[in-house]
């Protein structure tokens with residue numbers, strides 16, 4: 001029988017900190033309350049906005065062009081207990097008109 005060690009709270013926090021999008025220059029990003037960031041998209045649906053998307057269930061991040069399909073359900077597996085795969089816009093990439 002395999003016993004899995006339960007990680008200490010500090011380990012969990014450290015791991016979570018590593019699983020967020022990163023940037024260097026604050027002046028290149030702008031915070032917004034646009035509702036587009038609240039929508040959760042099913043795997044394989046078309047991305048209406050270009051940018052970085054985050055899986056709600058596991059924190060996996062991908063970058064995608066506008067009009068391309070978000071990764072399908074087979075893109076990555078979730079461990080038991082994790083929420084389902086859904087993609088949420090994390091950073092909107094605004095192209096030139």
Ligand SMILES: [Zn+2]
Pocket residue numbers: 055056057058059060076077078084085086
């Ligand atoms: Zn995921």
